[in-house]
Amino acid sequence: MGEMKKYDWIAPADIPEYAVRMFAIRPLVLCLLFSALLISELRFDWVEQTVGSFLASTNDRRPESGTIWETGNKTRTARKSLEKIVSDRQASQQEIREAESFKEIAATIQPDQWVMIPPDHFRRLYLKLKPETAGQIISAFDLLKLINQQRWDRSYFEKDGDGLIIYLLDADNRVLRQLPLPADLLQGMGESQVETGLDLDSLPRFGSSIFPANHFFKALDRLDDQTRNGIIPQPGQLLRIPGQVERVAVSRKVLAGFIELGFEIETGSGRVVILMNGHEWAVRQLMMKIEGHNPMWIREPEH
Numbered sequence: 001m002g003e004m005k006k007y008d009w010i011a012p013a014d015i016p017e018y019a020v021r022m023f024a025i026r027p028l029v030l031c032l033l034f035s036a037l038l039i040s041e042l043r044f045d046w047v048e049q050t051v052g053s054f055l056a057s058t059n060d061r062r063p064e065s066g067t068i069w070e071t072g073n074k075t076r077t078a079r080k081s082l083e084k085i086v087s088d089r090q091a092s093q094q095e096i097r098e099a100e101s102f103k104e105i106a107a108t109i110q111p112d113q114w115v116m117i118p119p120d121h122f123r124r125l126y127l128k129l130k131p132e133t134a135g136q137i138i139s140a141f142d143l144l145k146l147i148n149q150q151r152w153d154r155s156y157f158e159k160d161g162d163g164l165i166i167y168l169l170d171a172d173n174r175v176l177r178q179l180p181l182p183a184d185l186l187q188g189m190g191e192s193q194v195e196t197g198l199d200l201d202s203l204p205r206f207g208s209s210i211f212p213a214n215h216f217f218k219a220l221d222r223l224d225d226q227t228r229n230g231i232i233p234q235p236g237q238l239l240r241i242p243g244q245v246e247r248v249a250v251s252r253k254v255l256a257g258f259i260e261l262g263f264e265i266e267t268g269s270g271r272v273v274i275l276m277n278g279h280e281w282a283v284r285q286l287m288m289k290i291e292g293h294n295p296m297w298i299r300e301p302e303h
Helices: 015-022 025-044 046-057 067-097 102-108 119-127 131-137 140-149 183-187 213-221 225-231 280-291
Strands: 114-117 154-160 163-169 175-181 193-196 210-212 244-250 258-266 271-279
Touching (some): 025 046, 131 183, 244 280
Antiparallel strands (some): 163 175
16 A cells, blocks of 8 residues: 555645645635625724724723723813803893892802993992982992993992992993992892881971872873883882872982982881882972972982
8 A cells, every 4th residue: 555645734735735725615715704894894884883882882881980081071071060150151141131239230249250231231220229329339420420421331240248349341441430339338228118107297308298199190190201210210119018009208308319209008007108219300390290380409418
């Protein structure tokens, strides 16, 4: 018998054997399969999508750690904080635009915040104050001077403890006036004052200028809306007290362009007097309707 030929199954013995092994069906099938997988991956990125889907499905079960996660978490936290700041700022600005008094503005501003309002808004809030209170902020003549100079562009409110500091600015952010509003002045502010257990006769500053409510409102009805609003800037204050207005008194004294009015209301459980300030020019027109002549007025000196 001839000698049996031995094969090295690990390494081919010669070039023909190498060629036979290379071009056998199994290597070719494996090569084609690998090429197809590679081409499909380059074309459809199915490996990345599969890995991504797997990571997304197991995200809740994997520990939250690593540089990428930390960076993403910080980004999400910063975005949420910024959104909250913007949301709070927008809400604060909305409240400021709807504010009806300096006390409301002070209650809205946070210690690290500031707000701005246009001059017309400041002017409306100023005119709602009692004359003696308004004069402690800025005199009516100084405010009128600022308005007529046409340099006042906006009012900047800043928290100062429990009080406020107001800066009246021009268009270039130059400070025209700085107005401090300490806490005690803010607390004493009120658009109207309610006196319980009193009647108009017990308030000597009104003297004999006390009229039945029907005479007052009949004369008021003969005036235009602007004048009526000048006489009673806050008619809603009269609606807050249950009952009917029985008498109205008008002071003969003028203070900083305002005249005090008193409204006596019978509530059923007692009498209440609501005091508020009307503009001098409007009250004069009302008194001419009531009395039929130009009444005498005593002007208080400016402080």
